[in-house]
Amino acid sequence: MPNTIGIVILIASTRFRPYNYTNQRKTQTRSMYLAKKPDYSKPNWLRISLAFGTSIFLWVMLFQQHQYDLAEYERRQESSIAKAHEMYLQTTEYKCD
Template sequence: MASSVGVVLWSRAHLFRTQPFRGMFTSRKNDYSKPNWLRVGLAFGTTVALWVSLSMQYDKDMKEYKRRNGLS
């Protein structure tokens, strides 16, 4: 009995390891020859917006630092 349960569990584990696995919510494979330009634009746009925001905050913080320490 115990050996048959072990064989069944091993065969199921082997089945999952040998089959190609895709995500649960993926309905189709990605087509990398046709990029989704909206997603690409949003990704780069978000990156640029975050860097601009970081730069502005850094400048603001440096002005405050210099003002408090009498460096300017």
């Protein structure tokens, strides 16, 4: 029964919309008279440098984050080993008494 209510609401909402709104295109189109073919003999150096610069920046940030994560992992590993060793020493002290 809930499915039929949803369908009725959907049909009612589409009926009250203007005709132009329901048939709008989702993609943009270019006129063939205004569209230009790219000129590969003259590269757009600004766009190229921005693309490569962004890529290099992201790789550097990824490498830095990886190095930070490795250092944090090693620090926590050493801390957990030290705690485990301390707990082991405490348990052996009680057994020796």
